[in-house]
Amino acid sequence: MNKPINIAGLAGLGLLIVGALFYNIKGRLTPSTAGLLLGAGALLLIYFIGNFRLLKAKLSQRSTRHGLNLVLMTIIVLGIIGFVQIIATKRHIRYDLTENKRYSLSPQSQKLLSSLPEKITVLCFYTESHRSKPIMEELMKQYEYYSDKFEYQFIDPDRNPAQARQYQLKSDGTAIIIYQDKTESVLSTNEEDITNAIIKVTRKKSRSIYFTTGHGEAGIDNTDKDGYSLAKQSLENQAYQVKEILLMREKEIPTNCDLLVVNGPQTDLFDEEIELITQYIDQGGKALFLLDPSPASELSRTLERYGFEIGSDMVVDRFSRIMGGDYLIPIVTKYHDHDITKGFTIMSFFPLARSVKVKSSPGEGITASILAETSSDSWGETDRAALERGEAQYDEGKDLKGPVPICAASIIELDKIARKEESPTAAEKEEEEPAASGKKARVVVFGDSEFANNTYFAQVGNSDFFLNAVNWLAQEETLISIRPRSPKSTPLTLTASQGRLLFWLPIVILPGLVIVIGSYIIIHRRRRG
CATH class of the missing domain: 3.40.50.880 (Class I glutamine amidotransferase (GATase) domain)
Structure with missing residues (x-):
């Protein structure tokens, strides 16, 4: 009798895994996915009921209790990490510690994005091999961070030639700024050019x-x-x-x-x-x-x-x-x-x-x-x-x-305004047009x-x-604000002795210390044993 129950348990576990995969792929709970999860729940319930005495005996063992405590603590830690990740995804905060705020938008760009009256879309036509694509992706993330009315999409013009022709694309690495019925092309990954293009299309x-x-x-x-x-x-x-x-x-x-x-x-x-x-x-x-x-x-x-x-x-x-x-x-x-x-x-x-x-x-x-x-x-x-x-x-x-x-x-x-000229007569006042x-x-x-x-x-x-x-x-x-600046180059210049130290310290000295200390601990334990 235990064999069919065990098979039901394995089938329930399999259905649970398949249902979870379908839910992640679809991104929503479809009727078929719900059916799989309900079936998995029913089979697992049959398994637990059929093996209740065996499970109860196992739970009374000391090793099982320690194992369950470990599993429970692991679940709690993973739950906390997941909860923090959900909060970070919804309400994340960026800190830019670079000297010239290389990874932050200028105050003007931030102010412009916060005042967008309607949604603005940026279509970035970049092939996978374009060397500036990673730079543009990072820049678009910064723009999106400051406004929920800003959205962007990367399109490979080689794989989507119809869309490229629709916007009369002339070269790879072009961004199309779309606002209402206005469009503006940007051929660079420069923040100033993108912000100016947004100003042009949003200007009434x-x-x-x-x-x-x-x-x-x-x-x-x-x-x-x-x-x-x-x-x-x-x-x-x-x-x-x-x-x-x-x-x-x-x-x-x-x-x-x-x-x-x-x-x-x-x-x-x-x-x-x-x-x-x-x-x-x-x-x-x-x-x-x-x-x-x-x-x-x-x-x-x-x-x-x-x-x-x-x-x-x-x-x-x-x-x-x-x-x-x-x-x-x-x-x-x-x-x-x-x-x-x-x-x-x-x-x-x-x-x-x-x-x-x-x-x-x-x-x-x-x-x-x-x-x-x-x-x-x-x-x-x-x-x-x-x-x-x-x-x-x-x-x-x-x-x-x-x-x-x-x-x-x-x-x-x-x-x-108090004018210096003499006040007009009553007749002249009647002839004058009223001031706005x-x-x-x-x-x-x-x-x-x-x-x-x-x-x-x-x-x-x-x-x-x-x-x-x-x-x-x-x-x-x-x-009115402080406008985007060109990225400031800050090279690290080392002397010859500093260069040698930078090589010996992480490559030779630190690994060597780890080997020496590890060897000492192993030898010391063997002698004591």
């Missing part, structure tokens, strides 16, 4: 930025050291349309102008041009002024109505000399609390800068804020002749004592334009500071 509309020309400003297409081609390229990477405008030819600022940039005019603007700019701002426009220590006095006086005080000085900074730079290239490490500089801790450089203060009483409806200051070892020098002779020194009551503000921002509430309630203009002023040219744009925090100001003015706050 393309914003236009106009740079003024005609007064010696740096050209946006100029690739020389004084040009703005790098700044233009960075703006275009974030889906901005960047153009130039000659104000003397215009009757008004174009209606599609989302931001007007006056970048370092070397001569004063004409009255007609200043009038165009003030009309644009007074209608809710956004403007960025990069003003070098040059004679643009009329423009400086115009900016006073928006809460700024532009100094007729040049910033001298002894701290920059200590850091190995020029004393006329102040280093900025102190940033005030503002949306543009939130979380900004990177130093920036401003060659040949002037002071930009905010008025203590800017007027009703104007909120002006300082963004950045130089060190306490700096001052605003007003004696240009002394600067040219190399004899500049701080003069109490004449020069501006540091820290010197060199950048400020202003928000102008147009329905509250709650409409606000934004203005940012830097006391330098060279910090964003091709020479200094990529230096430390300069590009981030410039782009953050542009994004704030264009009301693209989700793009």
Whole structure:
């Protein structure tokens, strides 16, 4: 009678194994899998009932109890490990201990992913032998970690030629970013390129930025050291349309102008041009002024109505000399609390800068804020002749004592602004069109334009500071952050003696110690035995 019962037990165990395999393969409990598991349970129950006395006798033995305790402890440990693994899979945390956060996304990418309104898909067309596939896989895991609305899929274009043709694939190693009905191709494994592509496809509309020309400003297409081609390229990477405008030819600022940039005019603007700019701002426009220590006095006086005080000085900074730079290239490490500089801790450089203060009483409806200051070892020098002779020194009551503000921002509430012009008569009021309630203009002023040219744009925090100001003015706050950096190479350089030590220690010395200690223990035990 025991033989059929034992066969039933073996059959039940076999059905249990087959049912577990089917469940893992299918990923869900199908009717056939449930039938197998129920059959296994019934057969095992018959086995245990038929061998109840034998099992009871076995359990009463000391060796069996110890074995069961071992099995129970093993099951508990495996259960704890499995539970921790499930939690880690659902809610895992990554720690990046590399110096330049090589295995973490930049704050801008993280911020962009956390604000995704809808699902975004990345199709990575990589063959199995492509050398960059492992790099792309790791990068995609990082993107997926920061957003549940980000998903990706790797496709071998050789095995799936139809999908490759569908997206007009031209080369192996291409990522297709898909958002709603928009697509963008990325041919690299660079985080900056992927993040910029996500910005382009998720942007609701393309914003236009106009740079003024005609007064010696740096050209946006100029690739020389004084040009703005790098700044233009960075703006275009974030889906901005960047153009130039000659104000003397215009009757008004174009209606599609989302931001007007006056970048370092070397001569004063004409009255007609200043009038165009003030009309644009007074209608809710956004403007960025990069003003070098040059004679643009009329423009400086115009900016006073928006809460700024532009100094007729040049910033001298002894701290920059200590850091190995020029004393006329102040280093900025102190940033005030503002949306543009939130979380900004990177130093920036401003060659040949002037002071930009905010008025203590800017007027009703104007909120002006300082963004950045130089060190306490700096001052605003007003004696240009002394600067040219190399004899500049701080003069109490004449020069501006540091820290010197060199950048400020202003928000102008147009329905509250106190205008300098006389109030219109009642009849004139009736003829005027009502102002848009709650409409606000934004203005940012830097006391330098060279910090964003091709020479200094990529230096430390300069590009981030410039782009953050542009994004704030264009009301693209989700793009304000620190942008992706190129991976920093940190090779380990060893001397000849260090190289020999690195060979002998793990290859010879440590294994040798293990052999010696093991041999001693074996000999000692044999002698005692």
